[in-house]
Amino acid sequence: MTVTEDRTGPELDLEAGFDRTIGADQRVEPRDWMPEAYRKTLIRQIAQHAHSEIIGMQPEGNWILRAPSLRRKAILLAKVQDEAGHGMYLYAAAETLGVDREELTEKLISSKQKYSSIFNYPTLSYADIGVIGWLVDGAAICNQVPLCRCSYGPYARAMVRICKEESFHQRQGFELLLAMVNGTDAQKAMVQESVDRWWWPSLMMFGPPDDDSPNSAQSMAWGIKRHTNDELRQRFVDMSVPQAAALGVTLPDPELVWNEDRKSHDYGEPDWAEFKAVIAGSGPANAQRVAHRRRAHENGAWVREAAQAYADKQAARAREQEVPA
Amino acid sequence: MNVHHTEVEGHAVTDTDGTNAYQSLSETTGHDDPRWAFGTGIVEEAGAEITSPVPDGVDPADLAAYCLMLGDDALVYSHRLSEWVSNAPELEEEVALANTALDLLGQARVLLARSAHLTGGDEDSLAFLRTDAQFRNVGLAELSDDLDFARAVGRMLIFSTWRLALLDRLVGSADPVIAAVAAKGVKELTYHRDYAARWTLRLGDGTDESHARMQAALDALWPYVGELFRTSDEERRLVEAGVAVDPALTREEVDAVLDQVITKATLTRPDKPAIGTIGGRSGRQGVHTEHLGHALAEMQSLARQHPGTTW
Numbered sequence: 001m002t003v004t005e006d007r008t009g010p011e012l013d014l015e016a017g018f019d020r021t022i023g024a025d026q027r028v029e030p031r032d033w034m035p036e037a038y039r040k041t042l043i044r045q046i047a048q049h050a051h052s053e054i055i056g057m058q059p060e061g062n063w064i065l066r067a068p069s070l071r072r073k074a075i076l077l078a079k080v081q082d083e084a085g086h087g088m089y090l091y092a093a094a095e096t097l098g099v100d101r102e103e104l105t106e107k108l109i110s111s112k113q114k115y116s117s118i119f120n121y122p123t124l125s126y127a128d129i130g131v132i133g134w135l136v137d138g139a140a141i142c143n144q145v146p147l148c149r150c151s152y153g154p155y156a157r158a159m160v161r162i163c164k165e166e167s168f169h170q171r172q173g174f175e176l177l178l179a180m181v182n183g184t185d186a187q188k189a190m191v192q193e194s195v196d197r198w199w200w201p202s203l204m205m206f207g208p209p210d211d212d213s214p215n216s217a218q219s220m221a222w223g224i225k226r227h228t229n230d231e232l233r234q235r236f237v238d239m240s241v242p243q244a245a246a247l248g249v250t251l252p253d254p255e256l257v258w259n260e261d262r263k264s265h266d267y268g269e270p271d272w273a274e275f276k277a278v279i280a281g282s283g284p285a286n287a288q289r290v291a292h293r294r295r296a297h298e299n300g301a302w303v304r305e306a307a308q309a310y311a312d313k314q315a316a317r318a319r320e321q322e323v324p325a
Numbered sequence: 326m327n328v329h330h331t332e333v334e335g336h337a338v339t340d341t342d343g344t345n346a347y348q349s350l351s352e353t354t355g356h357d358d359p360r361w362a363f364g365t366g367i368v369e370e371a372g373a374e375i376t377s378p379v380p381d382g383v384d385p386a387d388l389a390a391y392c393l394m395l396g397d398d399a400l401v402y403s404h405r406l407s408e409w410v411s412n413a414p415e416l417e418e419e420v421a422l423a424n425t426a427l428d429l430l431g432q433a434r435v436l437l438a439r440s441a442h443l444t445g446g447d448e449d450s451l452a453f454l455r456t457d458a459q460f461r462n463v464g465l466a467e468l469s470d471d472l473d474f475a476r477a478v479g480r481m482l483i484f485s486t487w488r489l490a491l492l493d494r495l496v497g498s499a500d501p502v503i504a505a506v507a508a509k510g511v512k513e514l515t516y517h518r519d520y521a522a523r524w525t526l527r528l529g530d531g532t533d534e535s536h537a538r539m540q541a542a543l544d545a546l547w548p549y550v551g552e553l554f555r556t557s558d559e560e561r562r563l564v565e566a567g568v569a570v571d572p573a574l575t576r577e578e579v580d581a582v583l584d585q586v587i588t589k590a591t592l593t594r595p596d597k598p599a600i601g602t603i604g605g606r607s608g609r610q611g612v613h614t615e616h617l618g619h620a621l622a623e624m625q626s627l628a629r630q631h632p633g634t635t636w
Contacts, residue, residue: 061411068627074431306527307531308531310530
């Protein structure tokens, strides 16, 4: 937004300016006026995204210590480290809207804010590391690439950097699967079993069907969201089918078939009851994920207090030195 | 520090429409594409090859054992650092601890590959198929932090001060692979030591609680310091050939650095005797604490379930 210096003007003018910015597909910046509902929606979405990066470290971190080769260990460790970095950029983007990381973390560990439901599923074999890269990161990329053009500047810029790294992670995941399907029968079976477990939850990552997604219309009008849930889900299905063929794995959907009229694949209905149950907190790993994050945060309290106390002491010492004798 | 970010930058997909990247997955993902290998560029960068000839007058078995010592210290400690993933007190610490683990894993991979070149196998057979008694790391590397951040900081301070002193002297090693690892490692270890020193100050001179915890951590770690300066037979022979450094000669420097940090952090240098050896043998001779077996059981479990498999 360019011309918002007149902060004393009537709110109507400010709102008109905001609407012009959105209408012209320009960026809203932290110091610009914005409607409270826009700010709240963004905080909720960015926080949820940041939390997803941090909670997402757990299912993948679950295999770092057991990675079957040193190269795979290095790749996985680097990936999980990137996720911590993504969490940092995203919390920083949220901070431009007037909330701090500590406050958001409290909301996460008290389950007042959510994170992507996909991380409430467990990682049960090393193939899951590849499938998370291929399908989960793939779905995340479909969701996130449009966010690089999101109307809120700091979020859009954070997403540009994140999408580049996600894309790299996705290719690494696919490459792991490629190695495994070219390996032993046990490895091939491991990949298929993993795809069977992750396919439907991956489709659910795009959110509820459009006719059951109450917040979508407002988010699209504000330029926070660019495509509907079903549009993105369709795109993901169409891209995944040839990838599955390249891997020689079967996607576990008997209704999945090419529709020549639509030039797209028809596919079955995800189990929305399962989706709602996971969102409501009763997925396979919800309690574990939040308890883990809470434990880490609480175990670190004394460290953060020490860092603060030390910084305060240093500042006080610096002040003492500045005072003339 | 770690190499992956430059690789990420170098090979990141820059399409603004990231869906193209997604569609081209199978075409761009070659099996042997070197971009996928992490932490192996280091020897090439330094112009040394894993297959370089053994320096004159050096027993290849000694050199292989020495590469295992330096490599196992890094590998086993990297494993312990990786236990912090998703458990650190702040996101900045998540990144720093994982980064340190990655740096050490990178060093370990080259050193294990060098050792394997001399004795057979590869980095993975050495990492995943050896028994506890075949590991040559020092005890300090194998202890668990039990998710106590003071222990993590104390161990990193001691380990990185010591390893930096070793690598500093190994830059001129007659073995080109060790020299290359040392040249890169000096930069990495300098950062690790600085990170640990800064946290030692914060914890030592922070709150009463953090001071007590940091002191307790140093007290618990101190018995493992003596082993760091004990010279093995292989090292003694390789010092003469200009390949190895005598760890005993690093003691003065390490003590001076530790004393400086400990004093500035308002802590007290522990006065604890070194843990005993068994018939004169300890980590360098394959005699370990009870902790290593558990770490290896976890690290090796999947690899051992699928013998002869490529991942």
